[in-house]
Structure formats: C-alpha cells, structure tokens
Amino acid sequence: MNIIPRLLLPLFLAFGLSSGAQEKLDEDKRLNGKEVLERFESAKKVMDASVVEVVNGKGDLLAFGTVVSKDQVLTKASVLIAQEGIQFKMPGGKTITPKRVDRLANNDLALFDIPDGDLTPVSFVPAKDFKQGAWLVTRSLKEPGIMVGVKAANNRGIKKQRGVIGVVLGADGAEVGGVTVIDVDRDGGASEAGILKGDVITAIEGLVITKRADLVAEITKHEPGKLLKMKISRNDVEIDKEVRLGHREHVFAQFNRIAKISGPTSKRKSGFEEIIQHDIPLSVVEMGGPMLNVKGECIGINISRINRSENFALPTEVVQHFLTTTDPEPPAVVAKPPVKPDLPPSVVITPKPVPAKPAPEEAVVDPMTDLDGNEVEPYELVE
Amino acid sequence: MMSMLLKTPFLLVLFPFLMALVATAKDSPEPPIFKKTPTAEADLIQLQDDFLEILPEARKAVVCVKFKNSSGSGVIVSSDGLVLTAGHVSGKPDQKMHVILEDGRKLEAVTLGRSDFADSGLIQITDTNAVDIPYRPMAPSDKAVMGDWVFSMGHPNGYNKARGSVVRLGRIISKRSARMRTDCKIVMGDSGGPLFNFDGEVIGIHSRIGRIDTENYHCPIEAYHADMGALQAGSVVSRQGGYLGAAVRKEAEGLIIRLIVEGSAAEKAGLEIGDIVLSVKDEKCLDVDEWKTRIGVHEIGERIQLKIERDGEVLDFDVKLAKRPRR
Numbered sequence: 001m002n003i004i005p006r007l008l009l010p011l012f013l014a015f016g017l018s019s020g021a022q023e024k025l026d027e028d029k030r031l032n033g034k035e036v037l038e039r040f041e042s043a044k045k046v047m048d049a050s051v052v053e054v055v056n057g058k059g060d061l062l063a064f065g066t067v068v069s070k071d072q073v074l075t076k077a078s079v080l081i082a083q084e085g086i087q088f089k090m091p092g093g094k095t096i097t098p099k100r101v102d103r104l105a106n107n108d109l110a111l112f113d114i115p116d117g118d119l120t121p122v123s124f125v126p127a128k129d130f131k132q133g134a135w136l137v138t139r140s141l142k143e144p145g146i147m148v149g150v151k152a153a154n155n156r157g158i159k160k161q162r163g164v165i166g167v168v169l170g171a172d173g174a175e176v177g178g179v180t181v182i183d184v185d186r187d188g189g190a191s192e193a194g195i196l197k198g199d200v201i202t203a204i205e206g207l208v209i210t211k212r213a214d215l216v217a218e219i220t221k222h223e224p225g226k227l228l229k230m231k232i233s234r235n236d237v238e239i240d241k242e243v244r245l246g247h248r249e250h251v252f253a254q255f256n257r258i259a260k261i262s263g264p265t266s267k268r269k270s271g272f273e274e275i276i277q278h279d280i281p282l283s284v285v286e287m288g289g290p291m292l293n294v295k296g297e298c299i300g301i302n303i304s305r306i307n308r309s310e311n312f313a314l315p316t317e318v319v320q321h322f323l324t325t326t327d328p329e330p331p332a333v334v335a336k337p338p339v340k341p342d343l344p345p346s347v348v349i350t351p352k353p354v355p356a357k358p359a360p361e362e363a364v365v366d367p368m369t370d371l372d373g374n375e376v377e378p379y380e381l382v383e
Numbered sequence: 384m385m386s387m388l389l390k391t392p393f394l395l396v397l398f399p400f401l402m403a404l405v406a407t408a409k410d411s412p413e414p415p416i417f418k419k420t421p422t423a424e425a426d427l428i429q430l431q432d433d434f435l436e437i438l439p440e441a442r443k444a445v446v447c448v449k450f451k452n453s454s455g456s457g458v459i460v461s462s463d464g465l466v467l468t469a470g471h472v473s474g475k476p477d478q479k480m481h482v483i484l485e486d487g488r489k490l491e492a493v494t495l496g497r498s499d500f501a502d503s504g505l506i507q508i509t510d511t512n513a514v515d516i517p518y519r520p521m522a523p524s525d526k527a528v529m530g531d532w533v534f535s536m537g538h539p540n541g542y543n544k545a546r547g548s549v550v551r552l553g554r555i556i557s558k559r560s561a562r563m564r565t566d567c568k569i570v571m572g573d574s575g576g577p578l579f580n581f582d583g584e585v586i587g588i589h590s591r592i593g594r595i596d597t598e599n600y601h602c603p604i605e606a607y608h609a610d611m612g613a614l615q616a617g618s619v620v621s622r623q624g625g626y627l628g629a630a631v632r633k634e635a636e637g638l639i640i641r642l643i644v645e646g647s648a649a650e651k652a653g654l655e656i657g658d659i660v661l662s663v664k665d666e667k668c669l670d671v672d673e674w675k676t677r678i679g680v681h682e683i684g685e686r687i688q689l690k691i692e693r694d695g696e697v698l699d700f701d702v703k704l705a706k707r708p709r710r
Contacts, residue, residue, distance in 0.1 A: 024557040025529055029420045030566045031553050039421045133438040135431050150552045156545040251541055254571045279551050279568045294427050309570040
C-alpha cells in the first residue's frame, strides 16, 4: 500500500474531522439507498432473470409476473379484469403474447403458459420458517430495479372483509325516494362525510337506490378502504357525498387517516388463505413479482398493496398449492381474454409504464402530521 | 548513513506520525455491523442474524395503548410496569387507560406526566393482576448515533391479535436532543411505540410522520432521562420556557433569522431578519433543532449570548428572554 497517504492520515485525522459530524445520513446509505441495494447481489440476479412486466394492449403496466417454470408465469389476477391484449415484456426485452391457463383465481393468482418458453424460474423455498425481521427483496420500477425491507408481522389469513359505512337504515321505497338513515355511528365513514340522521340515500356508485337490500348489496361489493360515491337527499336538496368504507373491528378515524395518506391501493385486499406482511414502499402496479430472501430464494409472490405501510405477499405454500391444483374450471371472476390473432413474435412493442400520477398523499401529508393525523407546526420555523 | 539519519531532526519530526500510524492501525477495528453501511452480501446476512436474535426479546415489551375510542403504542421499561409512550398519546395526566401486552393480557394503567416540547409521555400499569411483566431497558443517553441500524415497533391501525406487533428496519438519519429522524416506516397507531437499537434497548419513541414516508420522527430517549423526575411526578413539561421571538430557517449560508416577533425579546435586543446565526452561548448552532433546544431550556428572565453575522460584520448579542408577547 502506498506509504504516503498513510503518513498523511494522522494529519487529516487531526484537522479534517474537527468540523464535526455530518448533519444527516446520506440518502445512498439509507435502507433503500444505492449503497445498501447494491449489496443484494444474489437477489438482483434472480430479479433480472425471472421477472416479467405485464402490460395491456395500450402498453400500460398492470403488474409484474413471476417465472415459475421454464414456460410458465404467475401474476396477479384481478388487475387483468377487463383488460385487453395482455402481453409480457420478458427479461431480455422481447415482448410476447402469453396463453392464460384456465384456473380458479384463488388468492388472486393467474397462471400463463409461454409457448416454447425457455425461461429461468425462481427457486421456491418453504416460507413457513421465514421469520419476522428477515430481509425481503422485491422488484421495483425504480433504479436499481429492487427494493428491500423485512417481514413485518405474523402471517395470517385474511378473510373477505365486509365493509361498513356506519349507519342504521330505516324506511325505504319509492315514496321515500331512497333509503332513510335513522342513526349515524359517530365513529364511521358516513359521519365523517357529514351524513346526518334523516338523510335519504338516493344513489351509490352511480346506481339509483330505492330499496335497502340494493344499497346493502352494492356496499357489500366493495372492500374496506374504498371511497364510495353516494348521493343523499336532505330537505329536497340532493348532495354528493364521498364515504369511506370502514371495517367493523377497526377504529374508523385511524383507519380513515391511513387510507387518506396512502395513495392508490390494490382493489382486492382480502380473500387470501395466508399472507406475509411487509412494508417495502411499492406502488400499486408493482404487485405480482416474487418476494426473495437475502439469498435470492423465493418465499412468495407480492399480491396486494394495502396502505402506505402495509403490503401482502402470498407465501410459497399457497403459491405451490395453486400451481399444483389442476382445476380445469374457468376462473370465476375474470373475463375470458378476447380472441385476437397473436402478434407475430418479431413485433416488439415497447410497453409504457402507467404515467406516475402525483400521489394524492402529497397533498394530505404536507405539512407534517402527528401519528394521529393532526397537523403539527413544521420544523423549519420556531417561535 | 543510517546513524546520520537517526541523528537528524528528520526522524524527530517523523516520529509522532509513525506513532499515530501505529495507533490508527490498532485503534480502527471494524465497527459493529449495526453501525455500518453493508459492504458485501455477507454483511447483510450478519445484520439479519443479529436482528433476528434480538427481535423476539424486544417484541415482548411492546404494548398497544388503548383509551376511549383510540389506540396508540408504548413500551414497558421496568419490571413494575412503567410504560414509555408519546406525549400526544398519554395526554392529560391521571387518566385511566389500558395496555395490551404481547401475550394478549389487557392491563389497567394510568397516565403520568408528559413533555409537550419533546412529545414524551409516561403511563404506569396499575393492574393488581400484573405479574411477570416483560420489559426492555432504556438505552443510556448518547448511545444512539446517526447511521445506526435500528428498528421501530408498534401497533399501527390498532391491536390485531393475529398480526401481533409490527416491525420495520431502518437507520438513524439525524439525531438532536429533542428530535430523532429515521427511515423506519411508521403510521397511525404507531404513536408512542419504541425505536430499538440492536441491543434491544429503547432509544426513542415514535412521534411524527415526516413529509416523505421514509423520514419519520421520534422522541429520543435522552428527553426521557432528562425529564424523568417531572414525568413520574405527573407534571406537564411545557414547551414554553423563556421566549426569544426569532424564527430561523436553514439556508445555504447557514441558519438565518427569517422572522422577528413583534414585542419580543429578539426585537427589543435589535436582532434583524437576515442575520446569520454563528453561535448560541458560544457553541456553533447547526440547525433549527439545536436552536430550539439551546434557547428552550432557559427560563423567563435568563440571558443568552448570540453571535450573528450581519453585512459581513460579526455582532454579539446578550438577550434577556421574556414571556411570549400577547398577540
């Protein structure tokens, strides 16, 4: 080693460091900073070889897909609903038209065949011993193409949730002109939206309502967290309301604040046999890709963005059960892909990612809030 | 030739450097894994191993704090059930609350004091059924520093038995006496929950979400050490001590006064907008947190020395802190 720098080192030590410690940690050295991400070499190799981008005919990115065998890819089923012209942008850049395998879309998974595929699959390992706190790596649209975090909580099943708006419904019918609200739960979405006792609900999500059963049926279609567009009639005046659908068990106020600052989240947040929870900051289109451990082994598939700090992934065991259950029934809720002639393989379409909408959370989180969502004075100015 | 070299002053000059060389070679051991940016995949695995070892122990002391229709988080720091939480969670002293432990036990508790300045708060478990209460120690002051890998725990969105408490890994981005910033994610319901070091000691309590979701704020443990007597006695430590009336903003040139409150001590002393703050009480003042802390610890009537730069001149001010002027 060059002797001169070592001789000069004590000099630098004496004078150079007296200016004091840095004020804040370089962004490159933070959890998802460049210097940290660069170390996940094994996982990065797997991501580059075994992840596809799922796009529609217009080139919009819908999700990632995970290569599970040399000629099969798994992705998130519900993002494909009503989409036409599904294609995969493969590792290496080629775009191909895959063939949907008819399978019950349990746990929101969809399977595709890649004709003449010669792909590199991920290597699944059991997730049942994967501990809280262990590293997790996901695919990302941002450079360098991965993001990291840890398994955040206990695994559990997520049953289909029934949402509530927090009202007691009364008289309905044509004479009433809708469904009357006879009581409002102070801790609910209806109250938060300013719905009062005596209001008559006349429409929900564009549907004109005269019967209680129809209102309940429509509400039941949606998941907690959804902002429902409703119309109410008060003193013969029709008023538009946006009502957040809440959970029976959760305190609404807190749930509502988290929903407000979360930006776009996955429509489907429940009906999963078992999930792994993590907090890697992914966008709603970055679902469907593999969840890797630090060694690059696959322990699950990312399936749902719940809110700003929560994502769900399906563990290996659930994924493998899906892959090995050869149920020939057509998927229950997914429209059959339209019959279109396959594009010749030489046509390469460059998919455009969905243009990043400015996240609604910018508007709500700025200025600083405390953890109950109350605004607090910014840190710049002091009295 | 050699003996001539030894006799020259050359070696006398070189000698201290040689000693320093030996010293630096000996005294620069590899920092522990939780203090460094990983330089290889093996470092990541080591960090994970250390984390997985301490996490189950740390978890046991994390509680959900339930009061009326709301919930936050906290951490038990003594065998007799002293719970640290955020000041905006515990709120008024002497209120009944419940804490839910890791093992599902729901225990009665009562709020003690809080500091509005630091957003620290204390709760005491009072439940007579409480035996064998798990806890983790508070870290000593000044142990945690910028760059340390740390982890946040809490009960976001309320208590969920199947989910249990939630953990997120991150690093300390900055640390001052009254505020600490990390890139651990926290969200509503995490308020009052603990930030741990890799020894499983409590180094901070979650306070506020930042402007971007990868910069969040915690009350550092130093604030609890500093105010422990007052907090245990059920006092509310107000944020208002002696009032200066000068608002500062960090800009390229340094800390600049950008607002002088009418009728305040700052105005009376002759401080002006545009003044660059060089030092407070003869110590460099690097940012707004330092400014707030250095001034905030003084009472009404106390004097503080400020050195400022105005139009290229260095000026000294001796300001007597006053009461906040009525608006």
